[in-house]
Amino acid sequence: MVCIKNGPGPTALLIAGNHGDEYEGQIALSNLAREIRADQISGRLIILPALNYPAVQAGQRVSPLDDGNLNRMFPGDPLGSPTEMIADYVCQELIPMADLVVDLHSGGRSLDYVASALVRPGRDAEEHEKLVRLLRVFGAPISFISDGTGGGGITTLAAAAEAKGALVLTTELGGGATLSLSGLSLAASGLRRLLMDLRIVSDIDVEAASPTRLMTVSGHDAFVYAHERGVFEPAAEVGEEVAKGQIAGRIHFPDLPTREPETLLFGSSGLVACRRVPSFTRRGDCLFKLMRDLDLAPSRAGHA
Template sequence: MAGKTRIWTPIDYDAEGKQSDCLRLPHSTDLSAYGFVPIPLVCIKNGSGPTALLIAGNHGDEYEGQIALCNLTREIRHDQVSGRLIILPALNFPAVAAGRRVSPLDEGNLNRSFPGDAAGTPTQMIAHYVCEMLIPMADIVVDLHSGGRSLEYVASALVRPGRTAGEHEQLLRLLRLFGAPISFVSDGTGGGGLTTLAATAQEQGALALTTELGGGATLSKEGLALAEAGLKRLLQDQGILREVAVEPAPPTRFMTVKGHSAFVYARDRGIFEPAAEIGEEVVGGQIAGRIHFPDLPTREPEALFFESSGLVACRRAPSLTERGDCLFKVMADLDAGPERASHA
């Protein structure tokens, strides 16, 4: 929703040098009538050049990206930058502080709240600021995610389908440079669709890349290393970062998510017993898992089956599950040739 943002910051995005402070998100409570929620922000600018917007903590229980961006802000010197880096390692800071996917202030899921609302809830206000103030400055946007508390994910990077053939090839090139073991194309089916940060960035003409670096609310060393190296490769390629050593990108496997048939959902409440591991190759009709019912011990477990063939991209982490919970997502290899999928 259009409107003037209520969030402010002492950081001057056009000033030369390295600045570290925060966004001030107004939040009035019983004990803090005129208070604000601080959202950590670092801006590094050196002369003219492209702008990269780097974000983690969009969901608060996803940690690899948060640490990777904190490490980057300490490591990168002003004189190593040509252009501008805008870095927010804990974008949804209330959720980050609580270790939750959603904000404890309003139960808002930030990556389902774009384009936001300047006069809305705290989560909607954050989304609006990103959409109206930050993305218009950016040539490239990287939003670092993991599976959080509910999912375990194979280390991967993803983009939305390009709106044109040229844009699509640019996005695939970013995936090759980032160098995740798995790279996939998805329009958000089964997830956030058009309400995500990446969708909003793409709509405004920025190149947007997202990751899944681990999950289970733990820290993946592999995912952290991938985030740090992948970001440096992207920034070097864009001409924003120089004089930083990084290994060339390893090969990546291009895949896609073929609509709702790629997902397995729980049909009843119970204890989830998985029958497949993340990264495993499965075929349609293969058993995916069982739901057990400890409150009805004589009831037979309910078997669940994969509808699609491919690689298991993610699996539910908690064993206790409710009807409608996502248990698995399966990705299929992209067809040879244009590396583009109609249901990506």
């Protein structure tokens, strides 16, 4: 953990390594911790580039100590497993200090994501507008609003931060357990814009944000899951626009070569936000997630 503090002002809690096989955020925060000087700060930065340290050290999504998926264990348990204890510490000690929480993710070993930022729907119209503004300041090509349906729900760090009144922004910066240079660049510039906007950091050079396409995830129909174990043949690419009923892909069965492959269809129309990377798949694996353009009404209704 790195803490940089200089006088009164707001606090930003910056996190990566929530999942250990997602690397853009880990590098972006390590770079930021070395580059920011205390005299550039008005307030406080708390930086954790490797939040789930055992998972980061192992280069895998979950902790090798307890198979804990940290971003599915909030608000945690101080007397629980190691991963539950990390979640509890973040929830009880760190988040209450923060005015802004940024949790940097990418698709890890299993998914490839379009470079994007996301927030949960605001609990009221005023909070909703503040969160949409964060998305515009961060400046990802795609931004979306989701309450986590189909991907963690209320068990995520973002949900825990929202419940404690902090503004929280999450990212998806690439995937495939490799490093996206464009995702790393977006993390570096987006973080600096957020910190300057909050007036925590000054006297740094950063380009202006590009326009962002505001989108949302339209419930369970936005996801395609594997129903069988086999070899996944995708029929769409990340960033592609697809239509409801269009073929999403096929699951093949090399151990039963005379069996017809299982054909999977998209349950809604939209833009392909992410696609499974490994070809081998098991029942329950997420193969695709779709987004659709956002109705900017401030209500939580319709956001998923």
